[in-house]
Amino acid sequence: MKTKDIAMLGLLIALAFVLSYVEYLLPINIGIPGAKVGLANIVTLVAIYKIGYKRAFALSLIRVLLVALTFSNMAMAMYSAAGALLSFIAMLVGKSSKKFSITGVSVLGGVFHNIGQIMVAMVLMETRELVFYLPVLIAIGTISGVVIGILSGMICSRIKVAF
Amino acid sequence: MKKNDLILIFGILILALFFYGGMTLWQKSHTDDSAYVEVKIDGELYGTYPLDEDIKERIDSPDGGYNILVISDGKASIEEADCPDKICVNHRAIHYSGDSVVCLPHKLTVTVVGGQDSEIDAATN
Ligand SMILES: [Zn+2]
Numbered sequence: 001m002k003t004k005d006i007a008m009l010g011l012l013i014a015l016a017f018v019l020s021y022v023e024y025l026l027p028i029n030i031g032i033p034g035a036k037v038g039l040a041n042i043v044t045l046v047a048i049y050k051i052g053y054k055r056a057f058a059l060s061l062i063r064v065l066l067v068a069l070t071f072s073n074m075a076m077a078m079y080s081a082a083g084a085l086l087s088f089i090a091m092l093v094g095k096s097s098k099k100f101s102i103t104g105v106s107v108l109g110g111v112f113h114n115i116g117q118i119m120v121a122m123v124l125m126e127t128r129e130l131v132f133y134l135p136v137l138i139a140i141g142t143i144s145g146v147v148i149g150i151l152s153g154m155i156c157s158r159i160k161v162a163f
Numbered sequence: 164m165k166k167n168d169l170i171l172i173f174g175i176l177i178l179a180l181f182f183y184g185g186m187t188l189w190q191k192s193h194t195d196d197s198a199y200v201e202v203k204i205d206g207e208l209y210g211t212y213p214l215d216e217d218i219k220e221r222i223d224s225p226d227g228g229y230n231i232l233v234i235s236d237g238k239a240s241i242e243e244a245d246c247p248d249k250i251c252v253n254h255r256a257i258h259y260s261g262d263s264v265v266c267l268p269h270k271l272t273v274t275v276v277g278g279q280d281s282e283i284d285a286a287t288n
Pocket of ligand 1: 247265266267
């Protein structure tokens with residue numbers, strides 16, 4: 001990795017961290033675990049499109065760890081990590097299929113993020129009834145995915161990263 | 164946005180709506196007067212409380228936190244808790260079989276079990 005790459009990665013991690021914090025402060029609380037706007041996903045998406053999968057993945061991982069260490073605990077990090085991982089895989093598949101624009105890829109990310117979190121909760125807390133949250137979580141993931149996708153697309157078209 | 168994006172977005176939303184409707188119908192038809200809530204902490208059964216009896220109970224979690232479970236008018240909710248996210252407190256009161264309130268920080272779930280029928284279902288599963 002060149003120095004420039006490291007600097008860019010550091011900047012994106014900082015940005016993702018700040019967005020996670022903003023999200024943490026947002027008074028959006030409908031009582032369903034895992035229902036989030038996913039602001040930090042803007043950075044993951046921009047990274048996937050601009051600096052490649054591998055670095056984008058490292059960035060996601062570091063963000064989840066940093067946020068868990070700062071705002072919550074390791075048990076909570078399990079939920080975020082499961083969501084982030086499933087979301088990342090879904091976005092990777094979506095982008096590789098070349099069928100969708102960044103908005104479609106973002107929607108896949110948002111939906112699978114929520115599915116991942118609630119599935120881990122079902123297993124860890126041995127409460128299979130949490131499956132009843134799925135339709136609402138999927139709808140929320142879709143709508144926030146559209147918003148995040150449009151924002152990410154706007155950012156991508158404005159920054160020219162030469163790697 | 165591509166045409167495929169729109170197909171994806173509306174496809175998912177319609178599917179979610181379809182499942183939401185189906186699940187809601189199932190929940191309503193599987194709830195009777197003997198419905199109760201099951202409280203679990205970290206996957207272990209902590210206690211059960213019938214929905215037709217008004218109560219207010221403090222549930223202490225092993226990590227030192229607490230959630231206050233309230234049952235009134237046949238509905239259960241978490242009135243107060245010392246968890247950081249307050250997601251459990253913000254959840255609407257639950258009544259139908261399968262509805263649940265979750266407190267991830269305290270590893271607590273409160274789930275409605277619909278009554279006699281659901282119990283038999285659960286036993287045979
Ligand atoms: Zn809580």
